[in-house]
Amino acid sequence: MSQHFEPTDVELQILGVLWRQPGATARTIHNAVHADQDKNYSTTVKMLSVMLEKGLVRRDDSVRPQTFTASVTRRKTQKSLVTKLVEKAFDGSASSLVMQALSSGKPTGEDLQEIRELIEKLEQRK
Template sequence: MQQPTEGELAILSVLWRLGGATVREVNDRLNDDSDKPIGYTTTLKLMQLMADKGLVSRDTSSRSHVYTAIAGRERTQQGLLRRFVDATFGGSRTQLVLRALGESNATPDELAEIKRLIEELEKEENHA
């Protein structure tokens, strides 16, 4: 599965949230969040290209085609994360985490959740 570009990722994010959506719906969502408005045909074109690449499927049975993400969210995030860590932190996920936590405004709950995960990982270590 090919990695999405930044524009494609924005569209995938909407599809992950909505499940399935028309170009109109996606384009509206994109323009809700966004500063600079994106033209309808721009979104359409991008989604057509994504269909060609296999990132999304589409149901063309009604006039307004309904698109659905094929690319999985976790898998896609993992792939992008790998690229980013390689380029920016020399491949060290730990460095990334340290930098991310260092300036995050993580809430106590979030910190607790991360700590819990770490403790689980440590348990796995011990079992191995």
């Protein structure tokens, strides 16, 4: 898998299920992702097949029904998506992304404290 990969929105939804429920069946994934949508179960199975080919998921064929786990971590996926976003939308400026994220939302006191701690940790590395 390349250093920067871009799962589709549906792939991210499926990965989200697998990060919460490793070893989920295709039916469990289908119900979680498409619970309120009129999608065929076969669409979910096809998506899992594509994700298997991309290396995003692993399938355990030793059990019936087969189960799936994410091959990529949430952290690695988030890092890749943020890196791509910074490159595409913020001309490579991570600080611009952070400023935009902070100004467009309402960070909690806890969020701000975590940001301060991260800044302190990063400053200590210099």
